[in-house]
Amino acid sequence: MKIPASTNHKPVIISENYGDVDGRFANNTDVKALSLGLTQWNGEGMANVAAKIWRNTEEQGSGQSEEIPIHRILDLSILFCSALTHFTEAYRYEHLYDPQNPVLDRIGLQGNAMTVAVCTDNNEINEDIKQFNEALSDNGEMIGERLRTLSRTLKEMGY
Template sequence: MKIPTSLKHKPVIVVENYKNVDGKYIDDPNSNAEGLSLGLAQWMDRGKIDISAKVWRYTNHKWSRQSEEIPLHRILDMAILICSAYEFVKEKSYRYPEKYDPNHPVIDRIGLNGDAMNIEVCTDNPEISGDLTLFADALNSDGENLGERLAVLARLLKNMGY
């Protein structure tokens, strides 16, 4: 299915077969993520060009308002968050009876833009210990999909000199 080009987000680079590679949702008949694009952001002001990524959703025979347009830096921030959480679950959480250290819930501090992004366990969640176990189980069960994508990301970053 072709991604629309007549809407406010103007696609430049697209993945129109995303439904075929959408991780564990490949065979899910309820999945509606049809494509991905990088393009000119819909929130652009005159004279100011921003690039955004968009997940295109198609439901009920039309393009959905649930399609998400995301600034590129936020996607990279999410990738950082995913990697930090993945590392915490794989390398550290098992050391604690509650799956984290209640006295030190910050699991990582990543310096960005002159400050730091604090990545921490959500101690406001009253079911956090059980939810961390479920989170770890979900990461483990999706390990093949995530591992494949992390390996590709690592290769691309290395090829780019990072």
């Protein structure tokens, strides 16, 4: 994969064929690659490990991408798994959650806790949460495959 010269992301590990395995969008996606590499976010010149999603645009040689610090990817994974856990029992609630107690979990991280909650600021939460639940169900096989692979890999690493 040709990395644009203007990027400050220095790929170290890359999945150049991610477009072939991008879930339901496989072989029909604007995401072409995922990479793990080094980047700088602060003015102190300190390198950080980050993930990047490489996208193609219509212009030749131009690429859009997103960088996400590794800890945020892990935090997103934790958030996602917490949500999945909730939705296994969500059918018990009329609106798939308890409006009187929208907090689903508190997960201790670095001396504090990440609150996992239903976004009650969303004016259309009752409809949106149903669609979210349907999307989880529709993608259950693909999600399950990836979670099993992640679980196996974590076990092999001793976690």
